[in-house]
Amino acid sequence: MSIPAFDFDNSYARELEGFYVPWKGAEVPAPRMIRFNHALADELGLDGKALDTDAGAAILAGHQAPEGAEPLAMAYAGHQFGGFSPQLGDGRALLLGEVIDRQGKRRDIHLKGSGRTPFSRGGDGKAVLGPVLREYIIGEAMHALGVPTTRALAAVATGEEVMRQDGPEPGAVLARVASSHLRVGTFQFFAARGETERLRQLADYAIARHYPDLAGQPDRYLGLLKAVRDRQAALIVKWMLIGFVHGVMNTDNMTISGETIDYGPCAFIDGYDPATVFSSIDQHGRYAYGNQPKIAQWNLARLAETLLDLINPDDSDDAVRQAGEVINGFPLSYERAWIAGMRTKLGLVRDEPGDMELAVGLLAVLETQNADFTRVFRSLSRAASGEVSETRPLFANPAGFDVWLPLWQARLAREDTPAEERIAAMNRVNPVYIPRNHMVEAALASATKGDLKPFERLVEVLADPFTEREGLEVFALGAPSDFGQYTTYCGT
Ligand code: AMP
Numbered sequence: 001m002s003i004p005a006f007d008f009d010n011s012y013a014r015e016l017e018g019f020y021v022p023w024k025g026a027e028v029p030a031p032r033m034i035r036f037n038h039a040l041a042d043e044l045g046l047d048g049k050a051l052d053t054d055a056g057a058a059i060l061a062g063h064q065a066p067e068g069a070e071p072l073a074m075a076y077a078g079h080q081f082g083g084f085s086p087q088l089g090d091g092r093a094l095l096l097g098e099v100i101d102r103q104g105k106r107r108d109i110h111l112k113g114s115g116r117t118p119f120s121r122g123g124d125g126k127a128v129l130g131p132v133l134r135e136y137i138i139g140e141a142m143h144a145l146g147v148p149t150t151r152a153l154a155a156v157a158t159g160e161e162v163m164r165q166d167g168p169e170p171g172a173v174l175a176r177v178a179s180s181h182l183r184v185g186t187f188q189f190f191a192a193r194g195e196t197e198r199l200r201q202l203a204d205y206a207i208a209r210h211y212p213d214l215a216g217q218p219d220r221y222l223g224l225l226k227a228v229r230d231r232q233a234a235l236i237v238k239w240m241l242i243g244f245v246h247g248v249m250n251t252d253n254m255t256i257s258g259e260t261i262d263y264g265p266c267a268f269i270d271g272y273d274p275a276t277v278f279s280s281i282d283q284h285g286r287y288a289y290g291n292q293p294k295i296a297q298w299n300l301a302r303l304a305e306t307l308l309d310l311i312n313p314d315d316s317d318d319a320v321r322q323a324g325e326v327i328n329g330f331p332l333s334y335e336r337a338w339i340a341g342m343r344t345k346l347g348l349v350r351d352e353p354g355d356m357e358l359a360v361g362l363l364a365v366l367e368t369q370n371a372d373f374t375r376v377f378r379s380l381s382r383a384a385s386g387e388v389s390e391t392r393p394l395f396a397n398p399a400g401f402d403v404w405l406p407l408w409q410a411r412l413a414r415e416d417t418p419a420e421e422r423i424a425a426m427n428r429v430n431p432v433y434i435p436r437n438h439m440v441e442a443a444l445a446s447a448t449k450g451d452l453k454p455f456e457r458l459v460e461v462l463a464d465p466f467t468e469r470e471g472l473e474v475f476a477l478g479a480p481s482d483f484g485q486y487t488t489y490c491g492t
């Protein structure tokens with residue numbers, strides 16, 4: 001058996017001393033591979049055969065550091081539900097190291113649940129199997145749905161029992177991959193301490209890593225803010241267009257790269273309702289489905305505040321004005337990306353002024369009927385050709401849909417895409433399979449009892465969400481009525 005080796009190139013450790021604490025994972029009784037993502041390992045140029053072993057499990061559990069690794073816990077702060085915590089940081093995670101993938105892109109390999117660190121505060125530094133597999137399922141599904149996201153490289157059981165609210169649970173570690181772990185909260189950590197030079201170092205690092213076109217430009221810090229704004233606007237649009245609710249959009253859970261990160265109490269909507277909230281701790285609906293764009297803008301304003309001294313060190317009023325303009329531009333950036341995405345979902349290629357009203361009109365109908373968001377949109381490729389037998393039954397009362405349908409059909413008549421082509425294009429953006437809450441819960445319940453088959457099957461189905469396959473009908477349905485109100489927990 002070959003010894004797992006990584007070709008690390010650790011820029012964060014090398015260039016940002018003082019931004020982290022060098023640290024080691026905790027030893028655990030019996031690291032065992034639960035699921036290894038071979039396709040992703042290949043993409044990263046890793047030796048999947050060597051890693052999908054007990055020796056690999058020991059490394060990806062944080063139990064043993066591989067040759068040449070300089071694992072570290074990153075410092076960050078964050079606004080959590082609107083309140084500022086100056087010191088969060090990796091309290092149960094480590095950056096194992098960075099590798100350059102086959103496309104030449106730098107990727108972080110990060111372990112979540114690898115034990116206590118100096119940032120742990122009262123926490124035990126651990127993660128448990130259910131939430132680890134949940135992040136695996138949803139992160140990989142998001143990737144397949146075309147949403148920028150951190151990825152799951154492996155889920156490893158630790159052989160340890162971890163105490164949680166309802167008693168002991170099997171311990172686990174998620175090895176995840178990100179284009180970086182720079183967060184809005186990373187900037188807030190140094191801004192709160194008034195460390196302007198460190199902020200500059202961090203901003204230049206972020207620019208070099210994610211927005212290299214801005215490197216060396218005199219107005220690069222304003223450029224960084226604008227670039228992050230547009231990436232985040234594009235990201236939130238993607239969430240909205242597939243019905244994803246992140247659930248904890250704290251500033252420490254918002255990346256500079258524009259990838260989705262930290263899958264905790266996230267979930268997908270079935271029936272369309274902008275007020276949908278799943279997280280048990282989000283009692284005021286701060287992070288409700290329909291609030292996500294506003295919250296993203298709020299978080300970006302927190303990022304803007306950290307950059308003011310860099311934007312104009314001599315004139316703070318001018319810095320506030322410039323940064324304010326960028327932040328005020330968020331709704332436009334968001335709206336442009338949203339309507340472009342909606343057009344594709346509706347089979348439209350041309351850009352007409354009435355399209356916004358048309359799209360919003362459909363959502364209004366969905367909302368009054370609490371109709372299944374994913375199923376209605378998927379069925380539209382057939383409805384476009386007049387075949388509405390699939391769509392109409394998705395509404396308890398189809399009267400509103402019947403009013404909307406001819407408006408849309410009249411609009412489609414002004415397009416010249418051949419029907420076949422339009423169906424294919426719509427089916428490429430309107431998924432059949434999303435991580436349905438009841439399916440995810442069933443898979444996790446089985447896994448916690450030792451049966452991984454439903455988890456593996458679900459991961460496999462969700463790897464190809466846009467191609468309808470025979471025999472998978474149950475994966476396309478919403479929750480049965482006895483599933484009831486769905487609540488998710490942060491208890492990771
Ligand atoms: P999260 O809810 O995963 O986004 O984490 C928010 C903050 O709480 C981060 O600083 C985490 O490192 C920390 N944290 C969450 N769970 C634990 C835990 N079990 N032990 C130590 N720190 C934790």
Ligand code: MG
Nearest residue numbers: 252253261262
């Ligand atoms: Mg987090």
